[in-house]
């Protein structure tokens with residue numbers, strides 16, 4: 001992806017009412033100055049963390065609990081699976097294409113004492129099979145509208161009842177079961193229906 005396209009993606013996130021990480025109040029999870037190798041390819045969307053109050057609401061609306069397995073696709077600093085593990089004892093997996101994000105997420109999991117519950121894997125979410133994603137009972141997203149749509153056919157192959165929660169972006173004509181606003185941020189919630197299989 002070109003530098004220009006990356007800037008366009010960043011602008012799209014900003015246009016959706018997001019703010020740059022640099023402008024976010026002190027992060028819940030510490031950043032690290034150490035570096036990891038660069039991503040094997042340009043990420044489809046830049047890292048912008050979900051504010052903690054939105055994370056909390058995403059977990060609430062998806063009714064995440066101790067028996068769930070939560071997959072965060074494009075997991076950034078790991079805050080969604082880490083919060084679910086800390087609050088509810090949920091097992092979680094985060095995938096991110098950027099090794100630096102994986103490094104940070106693992107460090108954050110260590111700091112928060114949840115390494116027995118969460119795993120962070122370096123990989124491209126568009127290479128995940130329905131079999132791998134089928135291990136999740138809840139999937140969380142904070143990507144871009146076109147990336148949600150690209151994932152949609154795979155999500156529709158998952159077990160009926162699998163819960164999907166997305167910050168900021170919908171799934172086109174797949175109407176959400178719930179839709180809400182938290183401090184100006186949209187949150188969407190779906191369950192994989194029988195008819196989509």
Ligand SMILES: C[S@@+](CC[C@H](N)C(=O)[O-])C[C@H]1O[C@@H](n2cnc3c(N)ncnc32)[C@H](O)[C@@H]1O
Nearest residue numbers: 043044045048049050074076096097124125142
């Ligand atoms: C907007 S951030 C969301 C981070 C986190 N889920 C949150 O809500 O705080 C999107 C993340 O997706 C990652 N990403 C972008 N393209 C990806 C891909 N194809 N596969 C895996 N991760 C990707 C980026 O590196 C970035 O960390």
